[in-house]
Amino acid sequence: MRHRSLLILTTAVTAGALTLSACGSRDDDSEGGGGGDGTTVVIGLDAPLTGDLSALGIGIQNSAELAVKTANENEEVKGVTFELEPLDDVAQAQQGQQNATKLVGNEDVMGVVGPLNSDVGQSMQKVFADADLVQVSPANTNPALTQGEEWQSGEKTRPFDTYFRVSTTDAIQGPYAAQYLYNEQKLKKVFVIDDKKTYGAGLAGTFADEFEKLGGKVVGTDHVNPDDKDFAAIATKVKNSGAEFVYYGGEYPAGAPLAAQVKKAGAKIPTVGGDALFSAEYVALAKENAEGDMASSVGAPLTELDTAKEFIKNYEAAGYEDAFEAYGGYSYDSAWAIIQAVKTVVEDNDGELPGDADEARKAITEAMNDVSFEGVTGSVGFDEFGDTTNKQLSLYQVKDGEHVPLTSGEFEG
Numbered sequence: 001m002r003h004r005s006l007l008i009l010t011t012a013v014t015a016g017a018l019t020l021s022a023c024g025s026r027d028d029d030s031e032g033g034g035g036g037d038g039t040t041v042v043i044g045l046d047a048p049l050t051g052d053l054s055a056l057g058i059g060i061q062n063s064a065e066l067a068v069k070t071a072n073e074n075e076e077v078k079g080v081t082f083e084l085e086p087l088d089d090v091a092q093a094q095q096g097q098q099n100a101t102k103l104v105g106n107e108d109v110m111g112v113v114g115p116l117n118s119d120v121g122q123s124m125q126k127v128f129a130d131a132d133l134v135q136v137s138p139a140n141t142n143p144a145l146t147q148g149e150e151w152q153s154g155e156k157t158r159p160f161d162t163y164f165r166v167s168t169t170d171a172i173q174g175p176y177a178a179q180y181l182y183n184e185q186k187l188k189k190v191f192v193i194d195d196k197k198t199y200g201a202g203l204a205g206t207f208a209d210e211f212e213k214l215g216g217k218v219v220g221t222d223h224v225n226p227d228d229k230d231f232a233a234i235a236t237k238v239k240n241s242g243a244e245f246v247y248y249g250g251e252y253p254a255g256a257p258l259a260a261q262v263k264k265a266g267a268k269i270p271t272v273g274g275d276a277l278f279s280a281e282y283v284a285l286a287k288e289n290a291e292g293d294m295a296s297s298v299g300a301p302l303t304e305l306d307t308a309k310e311f312i313k314n315y316e317a318a319g320y321e322d323a324f325e326a327y328g329g330y331s332y333d334s335a336w337a338i339i340q341a342v343k344t345v346v347e348d349n350d351g352e353l354p355g356d357a358d359e360a361r362k363a364i365t366e367a368m369n370d371v372s373f374e375g376v377t378g379s380v381g382f383d384e385f386g387d388t389t390n391k392q393l394s395l396y397q398v399k400d401g402e403h404v405p406l407t408s409g410e411f412e413g
Contacts, residue, residue, distance in 0.1 A: 038081075041353070042083050043068065044113070045060070046096055047116050051091055053117075059325030059326070060114065062318075062328065063328035063335075064335040067332045068082050068083065094123070096121070103128075104131040111341065112135045113136055114135075114137060114139075114334075115137060117198075122142070125163050126160065128162050128163070131358075133365070137164070137334065138165070143171040146163065161386070164382050165386065165387060166337065166377060166380060168391050174206030175210035176395070176411040177207055177247075177274070179210065181272065189219045191243035192208050193248050195226040197226060199250075200248075203274045204247060204248070220243065224258065234261075235264070236265055238262050243269060246267075246271040248277070252281050253281075255282065259286050274296050278326045283398055283402070290401070299330070301408055305378065307374075337368065337371050337373075
């Protein structure tokens, strides 16, 4: 199904940043794959390419592939050809870990884009860290991935130096939505539901904490199985609670039918969630019951980013049948960041990558700390935890079957 890319992208690209590439394998004549003539560098990609979340995953794959093609055409790194090796994690942590092991085993892989899901990312981190292989996620938002399990207490410790992300975290996304709903929408009572997964539970928790801090009331809480489609019992609880809206921490395959069933139960109130609800698939699943529902997303809306026009033009010209969805721009920037790290290492090593794969991977990971450029999502760079320095967020509402921007800015914490 073709999706509405113009209303789903929340990022933009400068013409210069449209020079990226990705994965492949080293040329046998280049002494293990240095930056000399004929060198091929592989960038791995992990995302759900089949299953319920495949619309997001395919957008991630296509966008990274576009970056790779553009980099090769423009010879972004002299003497280096990039190739992309995409692997399907089916949104499952166990499969993601297996994919990580496979990518590590290929000595031509010098970096990895992905994954989509925070729990999948968590399962991959140590595998990549043990191999000094850099990982840049376009979509993981759980704060613990970069700041450790005790981040809420203020004791932030970076678990893995190989892990980076270009999307901001739920420590910001949840509170950002809470502030808008309480202060601007004047909504004071919420029923909070999550899917018990790393992303969903974490996001719902940060939202509820901020909403109560502002003076709002959580009138009920519950959990769902993300594979379920019958939410009649919870919908009745929501109706009887007197909630003015539902906040759902989870993804659109369950979030859309949940929202529809809440309205059908008689609670004519909006369902609000995070970036995993910001998809044309949400509207397709909930149909007319999606009207009025809201979703936050990382980054600024397309309409605020003039440079997005170049990315959209190139994406459409490439002939992709599926939209880049919410994370396409972030995937492009993730791949671009890896390319820039490779470029730094090549330029600092007399035009070649180190001949030893382990040495090359370690050098690329270290170079990632200083990567900085204007990309699809705006300014791309990383702090001491590997988190993006771009804290921009947006909130959207479904109107006439499309996500329309409501507000955009940086979280005032």
